[in-house]
Amino acid sequence: MKDKKGVFTFPARVLKPVNEFLKKELKKLLTRRQQVVKADPFSDPTRTSDNAAEDAEAAEQFGHAQAEAIKNHLDRRIVQVRKALSRIKIGRYGVCEECDRFIDTERLMVFPETTICVDCGKKKKLKKSS
């Protein structure tokens, strides 16, 4: 499928459901994030810093660290879904943003929010771990 410029694009009938799905996904993620922020003991306005029981303090620290970890994970996914949505908007969905090659349709089906191909994904992971 090629558009006027001869660039590969997915037909609208394929992109529409993906767009809808990602929008729903974004909504879900944002709701979940709000819940996590609310559940974080550190965001509790009634929380006092002069905590008598050290156990309670430790539990709060743990709860906070956990909430932070979940929040960071959600933030990363939110950014990714937003990115994918903007790729649809500019007509670049399904094209790797690193190397401009097409992303495997199978990969897109499993991770519709992905914006890079398998190879670039692997390279990124390697960079991170080194």
Ligand SMILES: [Zn+2]
């Ligand atoms: Zn790539």
